[in-house]
Amino acid sequence: MEDDLISKKQLLDLTGISYGQLYRWKRKQLIPEEWFIRKSTFTGQETFFPKEMILSRIHNIVNMKDGLSLDEMADKLSDKASFEKVSVTAKEIIERNIVSTTTLRKFGESLGDESKYTFEELVHLFAVDRLLSAGEMSMEEAELLFRTLQEKVSRLESGSWELFFVRKMGVSSFILAQAPAELWFDEGVRLVSKMTYSDLIEQLKGKLAYKLVE
16 A cells, blocks of 8 residues: 555755664664665665654654664564563553553553553553544444454464544444455445554654663
């Protein structure tokens, strides 16, 4: 999906970073090689990136670079296992603006232990909060999404998934699929939003980086 990609020129304009910084971070493995996607355009070959992940990664690098060296940042950002061990309190979630108070009050209590939320629980809360905050779904739809994530994600063989939020004639549905997934809809279906586990992880890394820097 072209909307999922951002060109190198757009990225540099939007973030204010230089060409040199971008490729220095690539050489230091702060930005994965596979995120540099070469595509043919009417002007020739151009480099594109997965939009949400690269924007989140650059945001994370900019926010962490004052406290860590580039090598230290590369270690932190690539260490998925360390993030997955992180747990946070409800107080931290609100103070760090990880999830809104509305979402936490509505769905946090159903997770049982309110004192600590696991990384996976945070991913589910974060996914729901993103769509609610964007005004893209109602609270009733949020409840359906939260149940879907809670009940279905563990059934996927791989930990990586994609979520498609669609509506047809006013009726909404959530489709959870193993990543990478490619779906085709009939002309009556409108794709409201698509989220990937990778995007959510990347965004949460920025919000939880303080747990690994402390």
